[in-house]
Amino acid sequence: MMDLKYGASREKPREDAAMKRFRGHRVGQFIHWGLYALPAGRWEGKDVEFAAEFLPRVAKIPQHRWEALANDFTLADFDAERWADTAVALGARYMTITTKHHDGFCLWPSAHTDFHMGNTPSGRDVLGELVAAYEARGIDVNFYYSVLDWRHPDWRFTLENDADNLAFARYLDFAMKQLVELAERYPSVKGFWFDGTWDESVKANGWWTWEVERMLKERIPGVVVNSRLRADDFGARHVDSNGLLMGDYESGYERRLPEPWDRSVAAHDWEACMTIPQASWGYHQGPWAQSTLKHPWDVVDMIAHCTSLGGNFLLNFGPRGDGSMAPAEVEIARTVGQWLGVNGEAIYGCGFAEGWEYPGWGYFTQDSSTGQVFAVVTREPASGRIRLELPTGMELVGLQLLGSAGHPFNEHPFKRLAGSVFEVDLGGATSAGPLVFALETGAITGPVAEKE
Numbered sequence: 001m002m003d004l005k006y007g008a009s010r011e012k013p014r015e016d017a018a019m020k021r022f023r024g025h026r027v028g029q030f031i032h033w034g035l036y037a038l039p040a041g042r043w044e045g046k047d048v049e050f051a052a053e054f055l056p057r058v059a060k061i062p063q064h065r066w067e068a069l070a071n072d073f074t075l076a077d078f079d080a081e082r083w084a085d086t087a088v089a090l091g092a093r094y095m096t097i098t099t100k101h102h103d104g105f106c107l108w109p110s111a112h113t114d115f116h117m118g119n120t121p122s123g124r125d126v127l128g129e130l131v132a133a134y135e136a137r138g139i140d141v142n143f144y145y146s147v148l149d150w151r152h153p154d155w156r157f158t159l160e161n162d163a164d165n166l167a168f169a170r171y172l173d174f175a176m177k178q179l180v181e182l183a184e185r186y187p188s189v190k191g192f193w194f195d196g197t198w199d200e201s202v203k204a205n206g207w208w209t210w211e212v213e214r215m216l217k218e219r220i221p222g223v224v225v226n227s228r229l230r231a232d233d234f235g236a237r238h239v240d241s242n243g244l245l246m247g248d249y250e251s252g253y254e255r256r257l258p259e260p261w262d263r264s265v266a267a268h269d270w271e272a273c274m275t276i277p278q279a280s281w282g283y284h285q286g287p288w289a290q291s292t293l294k295h296p297w298d299v300v301d302m303i304a305h306c307t308s309l310g311g312n313f314l315l316n317f318g319p320r321g322d323g324s325m326a327p328a329e330v331e332i333a334r335t336v337g338q339w340l341g342v343n344g345e346a347i348y349g350c351g352f353a354e355g356w357e358y359p360g361w362g363y364f365t366q367d368s369s370t371g372q373v374f375a376v377v378t379r380e381p382a383s384g385r386i387r388l389e390l391p392t393g394m395e396l397v398g399l400q401l402l403g404s405a406g407h408p409f410n411e412h413p414f415k416r417l418a419g420s421v422f423e424v425d426l427g428g429a430t431s432a433g434p435l436v437f438a439l440e441t442g443a444i445t446g447p448v449a450e451k452e
């Protein structure tokens, strides 16, 4: 083991109440909102087929023209209560909001820059309104903060000379001041989600990332910080040079999930974040994005995939430039939330089902406190039957389709094929979307058909 000053602060996952709460949430609402929602992927009449929040870079928009968008950021249709209602509709237990994205615009009236909500027509404190609205509904709020800042004169991608080092030191000081400001202004925030930390300049300053984590945890006890913030003494990111996870959960899964399904992922806490269109986090009005929206059942599959490996799933919403939520995204939220309303007991507070192999037709999840195992069938076989392989020595006593309220176990037809292998006939099971069964199991006691 190397002697690291700025490596991981712990070898094992956190087991305190705040981390257990975050872990049990399983489903979160990501929100990307900023000036980029105004052009929404279109500039000078042309659709730019790239993530909407990258427009100033991809379309090479002069800084003064990008900054002028602040004058159009009127929040005419922004209503934090309605945003929070979409999180309730989705069944999200936490929300992560972009306080500042790569363009440097701040959704709060920061004292450390002039590029913020205070210098827009409404002057409203968007973060303050969101924290109040979400927490009034019992939904935790986390802050996304981009360390990368395209606008700040002291930002550097690389550090080529002493002048770069001096400038970047000023930048890190500015960013630290903004993070202290966020912690002081919004002390009820439950987590920080850092992005924009891949450049050489940040990797060469692992000490600063270590200091940010320390400062936040000192000011907000229990606060949860993602691994993406962290670099160690040698610039190793997410996982330090001794192979230990930094931060409180691994946050490398962006628009992808662990494929193939791999139980080793369940060794630590992690979260995957996902767009609803194929590849834009900010609202993109063009058919390039709007023709690629995910189906609610694909979102359900992703939620169950993450839960089955002990991870959280953060689904992104990109509100429009006027502050309204995109209707198509709200509709997806509602459908997923209705499914969670019936089947959420297989997701919330659940995780990896130790001893159960990946079944192929969906996922096994296990309630972390009761031990109850669930079968989430997201890819129903054409045969209409699923093969249920229990851990060796166990047998299926009965199973209950969630949502079939009050029906006893063994309501559903199944038969033993051999040993701990059973077949369940899904025929006739009706439910809106993927089926979920609660499994009643027991140890094999009597003689059974020989092992297959």
Ligand SMILES: COc1ccc([C@@H]2N[C@@H](C)[C@@H](O)[C@H]2O)cc1
Pocket (backbone or CB within 6 Å): 032, 051, 053, 195, 254, 273, 281
């Ligand atoms: C270099 O490729 C990327 C891809 C996505 C990002 C940002 N991370 C996501 C969570 C969004 O904020 C996206 O803008 C940054 C750089």
